[in-house]
Structures are given as C-alpha cells and as structure tokens.
Amino acid sequence: MSAVAREQGSIDETLAFLREARIPHQAGELLGYATDGSFLTLGVPTLVVFPKDEAECAALVDHAVRHGIALVPRGTGSGTAGAATAPPGSVLVDLERLGACDARGHRRGLFAPIVVDARGTPADLAKAGPDDELYVRVGAGRTSDETNRALAGHGWTVAVVPSSGYSTFGGNFATNARGSGTPAFGPFGNAVNRLRIVATTREGARVLEVTDREEVRRLAGHHGLCGLVTELDVRIAPIPKPEDMVCALLSIESEDAGHLGATIGGLMKRVAAECRYFAGEFLFIDEGIVRPDDPIRKDPVLGGTFVLPAGRRRMILLYRGRKEGMEALPRIAAEFPEVAYREITFPQFRALMAVRTAATGKALRRVNVPGAEDFIIYDPARFGDVLSRMFAAVEGASGRPVGHHYPDGIEVHYRPQAAVTRADIEAAWAMIQKLREAVLRTELTVEDRKEHGLGLALFRDGSPSRHEELRRLKAEYDPANVFCPHLLLPEIEGRFIGSSFRV
Amino acid sequence: MEALAPPAGAPDEALRILAQEGCIQCNKCTMNCPVHRVDVTFSPRKTILQAYLGGSDALSERDLWACLTCGECQAVCATEVPFPAFIRAKREALRSVRERTAPCKHGGYKEILAKIMAKPNLNQDRRGWIGDGLQVADAGDVIYFTGCMPYLDGVFTYTDTARIGKAAIKVMNAAGIVPMVSNAERCCGHDALWNGDRETFETLARRNVEWIRASGAKRLVTTCAECYSMLKYEYPKVVGDLNVEVVHMTQLIQELVAAGKLAFTKPVDLTVTYQDPCRLGRHSKEYDAPRAVLRAIPGVKLVEMDRIRENSMCCGVGAYANCDAQTKFLQQERLEEAASKAENLVTACPHCRIHFSCYLDGQPVDPLPDLKIIDVTDLAAQALG
Ligand SMILES: Cc1cc2nc3c(=O)[nH]c(=O)nc-3n(C[C@H](O)[C@H](O)[C@H](O)COP(=O)(O)OP(=O)(O)OC[C@H]3O[C@@H](n4cnc5c(N)ncnc54)[C@H](O)[C@@H]3O)c2cc1C
Ligand code: SF4
Ligand code: SF4
Ligand code: SF4
Numbered sequence: 025m026s027a028v029a030r031e032q033g034s035i036d037e038t039l040a041f042l043r044e045a046r047i048p049h050q051a052g053e054l055l056g057y058a059t060d061g062s063f064l065t066l067g068v069p070t071l072v073v074f075p076k077d078e079a080e081c082a083a084l085v086d087h088a089v090r091h092g093i094a095l096v097p098r099g100t101g102s103g104t105a106g107a108a109t110a111p112p113g114s115v116l117v118d119l120e121r122l123g124a125c126d127a128r129g130h131r132r133g134l135f136a137p138i139v140v141d142a143r144g145t146p147a148d149l150a151k152a153g154p155d156d157e158l159y160v161r162v163g164a165g166r167t168s169d170e171t172n173r174a175l176a177g178h179g180w181t182v183a184v185v186p187s188s189g190y191s192t193f194g195g196n197f198a199t200n201a202r203g204s205g206t207p208a209f210g211p212f213g214n215a216v217n218r219l220r221i222v223a224t225t226r227e228g229a230r231v232l233e234v235t236d237r238e239e240v241r242r243l244a245g246h247h248g249l250c251g252l253v254t255e256l257d258v259r260i261a262p263i264p265k266p267e268d269m270v271c272a273l274l275s276i277e278s279e280d281a282g283h284l285g286a287t288i289g290g291l292m293k294r295v296a297a298e299c300r301y302f303a304g305e306f307l308f309i310d311e312g313i314v315r316p317d318d319p320i321r322k323d324p325v326l327g328g329t330f331v332l333p334a335g336r337r338r339m340i341l342l343y344r345g346r347k348e349g350m351e352a353l354p355r356i357a358a359e360f361p362e363v364a365y366r367e368i369t370f371p372q373f374r375a376l377m378a379v380r381t382a383a384t385g386k387a388l389r390r391v392n393v394p395g396a397e398d399f400i401i402y403d404p405a406r407f408g409d410v411l412s413r414m415f416a417a418v419e420g421a422s423g424r425p426v427g428h429h430y431p432d433g434i435e436v437h438y439r440p441q442a443a444v445t446r447a448d449i450e451a452a453w454a455m456i457q458k459l460r461e462a463v464l465r466t467e468l469t470v471e472d473r474k475e476h477g478l479g480l481a482l483f484r485d486g487s488p489s490r491h492e493e494l495r496r497l498k499a500e501y502d503p504a505n506v507f508c509p510h511l512l513l514p515e516i517e518g519r520f521i522g523s524s525f526r527v
Numbered sequence: 528m529e530a531l532a533p534p535a536g537a538p539d540e541a542l543r544i545l546a547q548e549g550c551i552q553c554n555k556c557t558m559n560c561p562v563h564r565v566d567v568t569f570s571p572r573k574t575i576l577q578a579y580l581g582g583s584d585a586l587s588e589r590d591l592w593a594c595l596t597c598g599e600c601q602a603v604c605a606t607e608v609p610f611p612a613f614i615r616a617k618r619e620a621l622r623s624v625r626e627r628t629a630p631c632k633h634g635g636y637k638e639i640l641a642k643i644m645a646k647p648n649l650n651q652d653r654r655g656w657i658g659d660g661l662q663v664a665d666a667g668d669v670i671y672f673t674g675c676m677p678y679l680d681g682v683f684t685y686t687d688t689a690r691i692g693k694a695a696i697k698v699m700n701a702a703g704i705v706p707m708v709s710n711a712e713r714c715c716g717h718d719a720l721w722n723g724d725r726e727t728f729e730t731l732a733r734r735n736v737e738w739i740r741a742s743g744a745k746r747l748v749t750t751c752a753e754c755y756s757m758l759k760y761e762y763p764k765v766v767g768d769l770n771v772e773v774v775h776m777t778q779l780i781q782e783l784v785a786a787g788k789l790a791f792t793k794p795v796d797l798t799v800t801y802q803d804p805c806r807l808g809r810h811s812k813e814y815d816a817p818r819a820v821l822r823a824i825p826g827v828k829l830v831e832m833d834r835i836r837e838n839s840m841c842c843g844v845g846a847y848a849n850c851d852a853q854t855k856f857l858q859q860e861r862l863e864e865a866a867s868k869a870e871n872l873v874t875a876c877p878h879c880r881i882h883f884s885c886y887l888d889g890q891p892v893d894p895l896p897d898l899k900i901i902d903v904t905d906l907a908a909q910a911l912g
Contacts, residue, residue, distance in 0.1 A: 048567060055580045056573030061552050074567045100554045101572075120558075121567055130856045131564035133840070134833060134864055167558060173833055190558035190603075382605045390549050441549065525579040527546035 034093050035071055038115060041087045042073060047080050048129065049073040057116055060098070061188075063394050064106035064480055064518030066510070072098075072116040076125045077163075078231060078254040081222045084117065085229035085252065089504040096508050097248040099165070099195025102188045104397065105479025106518040107199070107247045111510045119194050123163010123255055124170070137162065137174045140257055142217060144235070149178040152262075159217050159257035164194030175260060183208075183259040184215045187381055194253045199477035200245035204303040204344075205261070207431050213244020215259035223251035224504035232501075242497065247477055248508045249494055250501035270343075270350045271373035274357055275329065275364045277338040281415040284339050286408025289434070291341075291360050293404040296431040298352040301345030304429030307380045309338040313424065314382075320375050325368060329376075337415075341429070342380075344373055383424045390422065390441040391522040393449060395456030397439040398476050400430075402469040407434055410470060413462040414438065421455050444525045453520070480518040482511060541616035542583045548606045550575050556600030556610060561841055562593050564860070565853040569593050571600045571610045578613075584624075586617055592630055592849050596721055597841035598809035618723030632850040636682055637718050640675060644714040645730040653677050653710050656689040661696040663708040670739065670747040670771065671695060671706035674754040675714050676877055683881045685888040691877055694908035695750045695776055701911050702789040706748065711738035717753040717806075720761060721846035729765050732757075736766045750776045750904050752807035752876035753846075759811065775807060776904050777816040777875050784823045791910035794826030799901070800869040801829060802861075802883075803839035804876035817875045817903050824910040830868040840864070842879040843886070850882075858886040859893050866896045875903045 035051070042049045051071050059065045075081045088095050096110040097117050110116040125131050138161040141147045147158055160171055160182070168182045169189040175181055186196060186203035195201070196212040197219070209215045218235045221243075232251075234240055243250060274291070278284050288306070295304070307313075314320055314330055321327050332338055343353060357365035368376075401410050414425065414436070423440035440455055442448040463470050464485075472478075472485040482491065495512060498505070510516050550572070557563050557570040569590060577585055596611040604610075631638055643649070656677050657663060663671070671692075679688040699706050716731035735758075739747060749755045752775070759773040774782075783789035801821060807813050814836045821829045834840050843857040844850045862883060865872040874880050883900045 050568050055585070056570065056577040058576065058580060059552060061554070063552065100558055102553050102555075118567070128856070129567075130853075130860075131567075132860060133561075133564060134860070169558070176833075188553060188555070190553075190555045384551075392549070392551055444546075521580070526582060527542055527579055 034091055037091055038071060038087065038093055045080070045083050047073060047075055047084065054116075057101075058109070059521045060101040060106065060108035061104045062106040062109070062479065062518065063392055063521050064109060065521040066106075066109050066111040066516075066518055068112070069110040069114070069116045070112070072118050074118045074121055076121045076129050077123065078220065078222065081122070081252045081254055082229045082231055085222050085224060085506065088115070088506045089224050089226075089228050093506065094509055095506050097194070097198070097252050099192035099198070100167070100190060102191045103195060103199055103479065104394065104476040105199065105247075105481065106394075107477060107479035107508070107511065108195070109480075109518065111516075114510070117252065119252060120165045120192060122165035122194065122252075124165040133170060135170065135174055137171060139260070144218060144257065149175075149180060152180075154262045158260050160260055161255065161257050162193055163255055164197075164253045165192050167192055168196075171258075176263070179263050180260045181263050183261040184210070184212045186212070193256050193258055197244055197253055197256060198246055198248050201476075202428065202430065202435070206428075207301050207304060209259060209261070211244065213241050216240050216244065216256050217259065218257040219243070219253055220255040221251040221253045221501070223501040224506055226503050245477060246494070246497060247479060247482075247511060249498045249511060251507060264346050266370060268346055268348070269370065270345060270347045270353075271368050271370055272343045272350070272353055273329075273366050273368045273372075273376065274341040274343070275338060276360075276362050277332070277336045278362070279336055280412070281337055282408045282412030284337060284408070285411030287360055287362060288339060288341060289404035289407030291356060291363060292407070292429050292434060294356045294359075295343070295353065295429070296404070298356065299343070299345065300349035301343050303344045304341070305377065305380055305427070306339060306341045306429065307383055307426040308424060309340060310424065314379055320379065323372070323375070325366070326372055326375065340376070342373060342376055344370075380426050383426050384437055384439060390443055391525065392439045393442050393452040393456065393520060393522065394439065395453065395460070398435070398437055399463060399470050399472050400433040400435045402433045402471070404434060406468045406470070410436075410463050410468055414459060417459040417462045418455060421452065442522070444522055444527055446523065449520065449523050479511070480516060483514040483516075539583055539620065541613050541620055542578055544609055544613045544616055545575055545578060545583075548608045550579075550608050551606060552576060553605070555603050555605070556608070559599050559603045559838070561597065561599065561843070561857050562595060562853075565856045566593065575608065575610070583613070583617055584621070591617060591621065595805070595841045595843070595845035595849060597805040597845060599838070599841065602809050602837040615721055615723070618721075619725050622723040630849070631847055632844075633682060633847065637675070637847045638722070638724075640678060641714045641716065641719045641724075641727055641731065645727050645734065647734075649713070651710050651712075653712055654708055656680075656692060657696065657708070658693060661693060662700050662705045663696060664705045665707065666742060666744075667705060667707040668745045669699070669704050669706045670742060670744045671699065671708050672712060672715070672747050672749045672754055672758065673708060674749060674751040674877075676751065679877070679881065683885065686881050686884045688877050688881065691750050691902045691904055694902070694905040695748070697908045697911065698776075698780060698789065698904060699748070702783045707742060707744060709738055709742070715751075715754040715757040717757050718846040718848075720757070722848050732762045732765045736762060736769055740770050744771050747771045747773050748776055748779050749773070750877065750902070752804035752811070753878060756806040756810045775813060775816065775875065777820050778813065780904070780907055781816045781819040781823075784820075791824045791907065792912035793910050795824055795906060795910050796826040797871050797906075798828045798830060798869040799871040799873045799906070800832050800865050801835070802842065802865070802872055802874040802879055803836055804874055804879045805839075805841050805845070807875050808839055809837060817873075820903055820907055821873065824906060827906065832864050832868055834864065842874075842882045844878075844882045855886060855892050858883060859891060859895070862886065862895055862898055863893075866898045870897060871899045871901055873901050873903050873906060877902065
C-alpha cells in the first residue's frame with residue numbers, strides 16, 4: 025500500500041470513530057487551518073477535531089494510539105512558533121472548547137470560576153485576603169480574557185497574562201507564555217499549581233493528574249509533545265486598588281540607537297535590582313505608529329509622544345506596579361538626565377499598551393514575515409550593542425521592534441512586513457537572516473525565542489540540552505509517540521505561508 | 528503542499544477589502560465572535576486564511592450567512608480587519624453568480640417588503656398606527672422616519688412595535704416638535720444591503736432621498752438603529768448629501784433635555800440594563816446618548832452588563848438573515864447576562880427588541896427569570912408628566 029493510501033485509510037478510520045463517538049470534526053482540504061500565528065505551514069491539514077471534555081480527549085487519544093495516528097494539539101492557534109500547525113497525515117486537535125462549554129457543547133462567554141487554594145481545596149473569593157495564594161480551576165480551552173471578566177467583580181485577575189489574552193490556558197502552558205505579571209510571578213508555567221493531562225501508554229490513553237509543582241514546571245513549555253492538557257489550576261492575584269498603583273512613562277530620544285539602548289539597558293538593570301513591578305514594556309516611536317486621526321494624538325499628556333523631530337528615534341518604556349515596590353523608580357530615572365520620567369494614569373498606560381500591541385500587528389496590505397521575531401538579551405549592558413546591530417540590519421524595512429523588560433532579561437520582538445510579492449517576501453527573508461547573524465550571538469548573551477517557544481525552530485535555535493529534555497519528557501508521558509512526533513525530527517521545517525496568498 | 532501553490536487570477540473586491548488591513552492570524556476575532564461560541568467551525572480568522580489561500584469564493588453557504596455582521600470581530604482586531612464589510616461584499620458578489628439569498632426566517636417577508644417598497648408610485652398609508660392625541664404634520668423642519676415599523680406588527684404580533692413610534696411622537700410633541708411623517712417614505716434598505724441586494728438598496732435610497740430633499744426639512748429622526756446607520760452613513764455613499772441632519776431619537780432626547788426643552792417629571796421606578804444595538808453602537812459609534820437618556824429619567828437605575836459598548840454582544844440576528852436553533856443559545860446567553868443585572872432590558876433598536884421578545888415568547892432553551900424588553904424611547908415617553 026502506498027503511503028498516501030495508508031494515510032487516507034487511517035483518516036477514514038478516524039472519521040468513522042469520530043462519527044460513532046459523536047465528536048465534532050471537520051474534514052477536507054482545511055485551508056483555514058494551514059497556519060497559526062507564526063505564518064509558517066507544514067501543509068494543509070485534512071482533519072480537525074473539536075473535543076469538548078476530557079472523556080472525548082481520552083477516547084480520541086486511545087483511538088490514535090491503537091491506530092498509530094499522529095495528533096497535533098492546538099489551542100486558539102495564536103502561537104508564533106508554528107507548533108500548532110499539522111504536517112500532512114496528522115490530525116489537528118482543536119482544544120479551544122475544552123472545559124469551556126456546557127453539556128451541549130456551546131461555549132459560554134460568561135462563567136462562574138471555581139477558586140481553590142494551593143492544596144486544591146475550594147476557596148471563597150469573597151472572604152479571601154490579598155496575600156492568599158489562590159488559583160482558578162479552569163478547562164484548558166478557557167482564556168485569560170474570559171476568566172478575568174469572571175474574576176473582575178471580585179477584584180481579582182489571572183496572575184500571568186500574555187498580550188494575547190484570548191489565547192487558551194492550554195496554549196499558554198504549552199508555550200510557557202510570558203506577559204503581564206511575569207516580572208512578579210515568572211512565566212505562565214510557574215503560575216500553574218496542578219494540571220490534568222491525557223497522555224499515552226503503549227496500549228492506549230491514560231489520564232494523569234500532576235500535582236507536584238516541580239513536575240508541573242518541567243512540563244511547562246512542552247509544546248504539545250506530551251499529551252492533551254485538559255484542566256489547570258492557574259494562579260490569580262488581587263487587582264491592586266488604583267490608589268496603590270503607579271504607572272510610569274519613561275522616554276528618551278536620540279539619533280543613535282546604540283546610545284538609546286546603552287542608556288536604557290543601564291536603567292533597566294537598576295530597575296530590575298531595585299523595583300518590583302508587574303509589567304515593563306517598551307516600544308520605539310515613528311511617525312506612522314498611530315493613525316493621523318487617532319485620538320491619542322490629542323491627549324494632552326501622551327499626544328507629544330508621537331511628534332518626532334526628523335532623524336531622531338524615540339524609545340518609550342512603560343512600567344506598572346504597586347507603589348510599594350516602585351519607590352526607587354523616579355530616583356533611578358533622575359540619575360539618567362536624558363530620560364524624561366512622568367507618572368501616568370492606568371487608562372493612559374492602557375492606551376499606550378494598545379499602541380504597542382498594534383505596532384507589531386499593523387501591516388497595511390502586507391503580511392508579517394516570521395523568522396527572528398523574538399529574542400531575549402540576558403545582559404542589559406549589551407542592549408545598546410544589540411540595538412545598534414539590529415537597527416543597522418533592519419534599516420529601511422517595515423516592522424517595528426517592541427519588547428518587554430523582565431527582571432531576567434530584555435525580550436525584543438521584531439517582525440518585518442512584506443507586500444505579498446515574491447520579491448518583497450524574499451527581501452524580508454534575506455533581511456531576517458542578516459538580523460539573525462547580527463544579533464543571535466552568545467557573546468552578546470542573546471537567545472532566540474524564549475517567550476513564544478521554539479516550536480518548529482527547536483533544532484535550529486534550541487540547545488541540544490533542550491532537545492534532550494523534551495525527548496525525555498515525551499518518552500515518559502507519550503511512550504506511544506502520538507503527539508507531534510514531527511517536532512522532534514531535526515529535518516522538519518516550516519514554510520512561510522504568505523507566498524501562497526492570492527491577495 | 529500542492530494545494531498551497533499560489534492560485535492564478537486577480538483578487539476580487541471582497542478579498543481586497545480584507546487585504547487592505549493585514550490580518551496577523553491571531554484569532555482574537557474568533558474568540559470574540561458570538562457565532563463561534565455556538566458553532567466551533569465558524570471562524571472569521573479561518574475564513575480569512577481560506578480566502579487568502581484559495582480565493583474568497585471558497586466561502587461555504589453556512590459561513591456566508593451565519594455571520595451576524597455584528598462587528599465584534601472588527602472591534603477587537605488589532606489591525607481592524609473589516610470582516611463584516613467582506614461578508615457584505617461577498618453576499619453581494621455571490622448573489623448574481625449563485626442566485627442565492629439569505630435563508631430568511633419569515634418566509635421572505637422582509638425581503639418581499641423591501642422589494643415592494645422599491646416599486647415606483649406606491650400608495651401607502653404610513654400613519655394609520657399613530658392614533659389620537661398625537662400630532663404629526665405633512666411638512667416641517669423635523670422628519671420622523673418610521674422605517675418598517677408600521678408594517679412589523681402584522682408579523683411580530685407579540686411586540687407592539689408601533690408603541691415605539693407613538694412614544695417618539697409623544698416625546699417630540701412634549702418638546703414642541705410636530706414631526707413630519709410622510710406617506711412617501713420607503714424601507715431604509717438595511718436588510719437588502721446587508722444581505723447582498725445592492726440594487727434594491729440603492730433604489731430605496733434614491734426614492735427616499737427624493738422626498739427627503741423635497742421636504743425642505745432640516746433634521747431627520749429615527750428610532751431604529753438600522754435606519755440610522757443607513758441614512759447617516761450608507762445613503763451619502765450612494766446619493767450624496769441628503770441635505771438633512773440625521774439623528775437617532777436618543778441623540779435628540781439628550782439634546783432636548785440638555786437645552787431644557789424637555790423635562791422628565793414622572794419617576795419610572797425600574798432597574799434596567801442596556802443592550803447596545805450593533806447598528807447604533809459598533810456600526811455608528813453611538814454609545815453615550817441612550818445612556819444619557821436613561822440617566823435623565825427619574826427613578827431609572829441603570830446597571831450595566833459585563834459586555835457593553837464596543838464589546839457588547841449582539842441580539843443574535845443580523846438583517847433577519849441567520850436565525851436558527853443555534854441563535855437561541857446566543858439569545859439565552861445574552862438574556863441571562865441581562866437578567867443577572869436587572870428585570871428590564873432596554874434597547875434602542877426595534878429589531879433587537881423583536882428578536883429578544885421573540886425568544887422570550889417562544890420556548891427558552893434554559894430557564895430564564897422574568898425579563899421585559901423595552902425600547903428606550905418608550906421609557907422616555909413614560910416619564911413625561
Ligand atoms: C498578537 C499576539 C500577541 C502575543 N503575545 C504574547 C505574549 O505576550 N506572550 C507570549 O508568551 N506569547 C504571546 N503570543 C503567542 C501566543 O499567543 C502564545 O504562545 C499562546 O500561549 C498560545 O496559546 P494558543 O491557545 O493560541 O495555543 P496554540 O498556538 O494553538 O498552540 C501553542 C502550543 O500549545 C500546544 N497546545 C495548545 N493547547 C494545548 C493543550 N490543551 N494541551 C496540550 N498542548 C496544547 C500546541 O500543540 C502548540 O504546541 C502572542 C501571539 C499573538 C498573535
Ligand atoms: S483579530 Fe484581526 S488580525 Fe487577528 S485573526 Fe482576526 S482579523 Fe486577523
Ligand atoms: S461580524 Fe459578528 S458574527 Fe460575523 S464574524 Fe464578526 S463577530 Fe462573528
Ligand atoms: S429571533 Fe428574530 S429573526 Fe429569529 S424568528 Fe424571532 S423575530 Fe425572526
């Protein structure tokens with residue numbers, strides 16, 4: 025039997041199983057699932073399954089083990105590492121509904137969260153104190169946005185929230201996402217206390233409950249290699265009262281990116297050592313970063329941020345944290361005479377964060393070209409050097425660098441955008457290679473893609489020790505090797521999907 | 528990989544609408560789309576990617592009509608991808624090719640009504656519902672554009688939509704305005720436009736603008752969010768300037784109260800929550816006037832729902848194109864949210880009121896506490912001494 029016929033045979037068997045088990049699915053040439061937030065593709069999947077609970081997951085995994093079918097878990101598909109894309113022959117398992125639906129399978133946008141303490145005992149938020157260590161027990165398909173809506177009335181929030189607040193907790197865990205709250209709580213995996221996962225034996229599915237914190241941390245960033253995570257206990261934190269909070273805007277401008285980076289790098293080092301904060305974010309301002317009619321241009325405090333003398337570059341840095349813990353910030357800023365410091369309100373902070381989020385996305389008639397969009401600089405003293413190399417490499421290209429200041433490093437995101445023509449895309453690819461060569465160097469203490477996971481770039485950018493670690497983890501949880509076996513093949517390579525767009 | 532070879536042929540207009548704001552494939556739209564919550568296979572992001580790769584005609588019949596065109600996806604999208612405009616363009620483009628139309632819930636009633644309204648030399652009595660004690664005129668500075676309201680009560684017997692019109696006239700009369708109600712008025716064309724029948728929409732727009740311009744009126748008031756969005760934003764694209772200022776009734780009331788020309792003297796002791804209609808809210812960016820009216824009425828206590836303004840959830844039906852069994856779960860979800868805040872749900876669009884009332888009049892899919900659906904203008908009229 026040819027490989028194609030064998031593949032078709034197992035898809036047919038799986039379809040028959042799904043119909044019998046009444047698990048919703050879609051089959052055919054599924055162009056709409058050909059990529060995730062990475063714009064990378066491994067081809068067009070032909071089957072996507074939408075289990076709604078653990079029982080359906082277990083039945084599906086059992087079937088997969090018995091029939092030797094590869095499964096690729098997918099949350100909401102916002103990941104930027106290509107790990108939620110499926111190679112031909114694999115079955116995509118969309119876990120968005122997991123634990124987020126009623127018995128009929130309908131998602132409810134509003135829900136009453138179950139809150140537990142560190143031992144897993146139900147807790148009452150109404151009686152909770154600000155120092156209590158509490159968790160929400162949520163289905164893996166739930167999102168931070170939904171959960172925060174449910175918690176807001178009680179004055180609590182999910183502790184670690186990536187900018188993609190609509191991504192699933194299952195995805196956040198599998199990529200070990202970072203975001204607001206990371207400076208205080210670490211990456212997402214550190215904020216998970218317990219989980220349930222449908223893993224395999226050589227004979228079929230097994231459902232495991234992982235309660236050991238160290239084991240949970242080991243699993244964080246598993247990239248779907250170990251099983252389908254179905255439920256998690258996710259750390260929550262009280263929302264500080266506005267009067268206890270401080271939001272700060274720091275701004276510096278110069279013609280010299282290296283000088284900007286060196287100054288801000290020095291400042292960040294001091295902030296990391298002397299302040300405790302929830303969020304530290306930065307962006308570079310250019311004339312087009314907000315639309316001419318954007319109301320933010322009229323804001324008496326923020327408007328000036330977007331007016332830029334010709335030839336100069338402005339970098340702005342935003343911090344948010346409790347007043348207690350941020351006392352040193354104005355003093356530190358004052359020690360850097362070129363840095364303008366001002367306190368802003370939370371709505372102003374949010375408005376600037378919206379600019380930051382849109383800055384990476386805005387791509388008028390263009391597509392984002394992936395490649396080196398996410399790197400972390402461990403030694404802030406190197407920030408100036410890295411920035412000057414980066415700006416020299418990306419000179420003239422569209423795309424805007426933005427980033428986070430985490431206490432353990434500076435995370436930079438940069439993604440060029442290209443018009444959908446072969447020439448433009450090839451130019452963007454070439455530029456990315458230049459950028460990689462310029463900045464991804466150990467002597468600069470720069471590492472690729474810490475935040476969004478390695479995904480399809482595991483072998484290109486990951487260390488041999490990371491490969492080994494994932495192999496060991498996989499052997500323990502997935503001895504049947506049904507989950508994303510392709511990710512551990514060194515030759516696997518995603519292709520940029522934008523070259524196939526017909527726009 | 529074969530399937531991903533770039534297809535030949537120029538992109539169509541609908542695809543151009545999508546492409547002008549680059550989609551970053553983040554899926555935020557889908558996670559905020561009400562239809563996705565009841566049908567996991569429906570996803571704006573998926574549709575966009577499919578269109579990019581395979582052309583926009585690949586859209587399935589289900590995906591074409593299931594979209595409520597509510598605009599929640601666009602409101603949350605970091606790059607503001609205009610998905611509803613894409614759907615509208617696609618409905619328009621595919622209409623002639625495949626001769627398909629919206630699977631209308633009411634035997635094509637609204638579609639037939641619009642088509643009849645587009646005919647020349649119509650002889651209508653559009654004032655029969657007004658009743659005694661209310662003053663309207665054949666001419667004047669202010670037009671009250673009633674929309675399809677006079678024709679709705681024959682079908683949606685459980686709603687008494689005409690009471691919104693009576694309330695509007697009562698409020699205007701109380702402020703010394705005797706509005707013009709014209710027998711020459713036609714359907715605004717909202718459903719025709721959103722369901723892809725541009726020809727009927729444009730005919731209706733031209734017929735309406737003819738009498739509106741000839742009237743010499745300075746202002747045109749609507750109580751319907753759909754009429755408002757058509758006359759204010761879509762007509763000028765087709766017929767140019769209307770020579771009148773188009774206002775929603777809530778904007779007029781807010782203005783009259785602020786100018787001291789209208790006073791609410793009778794308390795209306797109700798706890799209410801407010802449904803932002805898609806056409807008034809996200810489509811027209813008017814969120815404040817209806818809330819200002821509610822705050823001006825003595826006795827009314829406004830308790831907001833969790834999802835409001837830009838993030839408000841749709842009433843479940845857009846342009847009468849997509850009401851099915853799954854719609855009922857959306858309506859249940861939204862009404863549960865409303866009922867958790869108040870006993871009364873106020874809206875500023877007769878169609879939201881119809882769709883919600885219809886749901887409550889039928890068999891709710893889950894138990895619901897008593898909830899009354901009220902139009903904001905009706906509430907304002909109750910507060911007049
Ligand atoms: C606009 C934008 C902003 C972003 N901001 C951030 C940010 O601030 N910080 C950050 O860290 N990331 C960010 N990301 C990347 C992405 O959102 C995160 O990686 C997110 O955690 C992915 O979640 P998802 O539900 O989309 O998962 P997917 O992308 O669908 O999947 C990601 C990985 O998780 C696995 N997976 C998903 N669910 C399960 C499950 N239940 N069980 C087992 N495996 C599973 C998949 O197999 C895959 O390996 C951003 C992305 C976008 C598009
Ligand atoms: S929210 Fe906007 S950018 Fe994101 S997938 Fe949807 S349309 Fe694309
Ligand atoms: S317009 Fe509304 S129903 Fe249509 S895709 Fe967008 S959010 Fe969903
Ligand atoms: S909800 Fe609206 S479209 Fe559906 S049956 Fe009722 S009135 Fe008709």
